[in-house]
Amino acid sequence: MSFYQNIIPNQLAQATVTTSTATVYTVPTATRTIIKDINITAGSSISVTIYFVPSGGTAGTGNIFLNTVPVNTGSSYFHWVGTQILPAGSTIQVVATGTGGNIFISGGEAT
Numbered sequence: 001m002s003f004y005q006n007i008i009p010n011q012l013a014q015a016t017v018t019t020s021t022a023t024v025y026t027v028p029t030a031t032r033t034i035i036k037d038i039n040i041t042a043g044s045s046i047s048v049t050i051y052f053v054p055s056g057g058t059a060g061t062g063n064i065f066l067n068t069v070p071v072n073t074g075s076s077y078f079h080w081v082g083t084q085i086l087p088a089g090s091t092i093q094v095v096a097t098g099t100g101g102n103i104f105i106s107g108g109e110a111t
Helices: none
Strands: 007-017 022-026 032-042 046-053 064-071 077-086 091-096 101-110
Touching (some): 007 032, 022 101, 046 077
Antiparallel strands (some): 022 091
């Protein structure tokens, strides 16, 4: 029996970032998620921290993926491209230093 052979491209998250840490995506049961692209937009200067949190864990220094990424007035945009794999039950959590930002995460879900 082969697992994780069926990969479905998907927009994984589209959310407003706030000054409170919030979960924007949870990896479904019996699934691995492939993160390929993260875009952050903002109308004013903010910094954003993204956590990849293991199942049952909490956001903290041990699971920061991107730490206080600046999204500055004028550019109003941050873009990350790469590959990260998250196992079932993991979450993506986000917090910003201000309001007015949005995050968009794309990738695939493998079952």
